[in-house]
Amino acid sequence: MVKSRKCLGVEAMELIPKKELIAHFEGVRKRTLNYAREIPEELIDWRPGEDKFSIGDIIRHLGSAELMFLHAITEKEWKYPGHGLDKGRTKQEVLHYLQACHSAVMSGLHALEEEHLTAKVKNGLGYEISAWRLIMAMAEHEIHHRGQLSAYMQANQVNPPQIFGLRIEQIPQ
Numbered sequence: 001m002v003k004s005r006k007c008l009g010v011e012a013m014e015l016i017p018k019k020e021l022i023a024h025f026e027g028v029r030k031r032t033l034n035y036a037r038e039i040p041e042e043l044i045d046w047r048p049g050e051d052k053f054s055i056g057d058i059i060r061h062l063g064s065a066e067l068m069f070l071h072a073i074t075e076k077e078w079k080y081p082g083h084g085l086d087k088g089r090t091k092q093e094v095l096h097y098l099q100a101c102h103s104a105v106m107s108g109l110h111a112l113e114e115e116h117l118t119a120k121v122k123n124g125l126g127y128e129i130s131a132w133r134l135i136m137a138m139a140e141h142e143i144h145h146r147g148q149l150s151a152y153m154q155a156n157q158v159n160p161p162q163i164f165g166l167r168i169e170q171i172p173q
Ligand code: NI
Pocket: 061, 065, 141, 145
């Protein structure tokens, strides 16, 4: 049976209620923080190349990206606040910025009505998608950068935490 894109969006919202989408992102963020907390202070400005993100840049970027995704959902406009040192310089400052962005975004997401989430928003490339997909995109974006943090840590002989608390060798074969 062929269904319109709108129908599919509404059905998906029924399958994944807003509170579950938010809870999923909260879980992703909790695990990102587990990584960020393990980063030694002296590595906060480490970057793998001159024109690459530093560890601090990635953490500031995750906070600013959250604000960007919420703004796109609520205002249907793409606007990125940047990830410069004005957002925080030390590990404590960048984590504080990340937390401040997260609190603002969680309040914003909780306040959304169902119709905000099924409304169409243009993505960065100009294609229309349902706004709720941006919450999933926000999670995917964060997971991408968390993997990057993990690689940065390993390049500096710092063991990143296990994502779900177990090593793959602990799972029965
Ligand atoms: Ni990014």
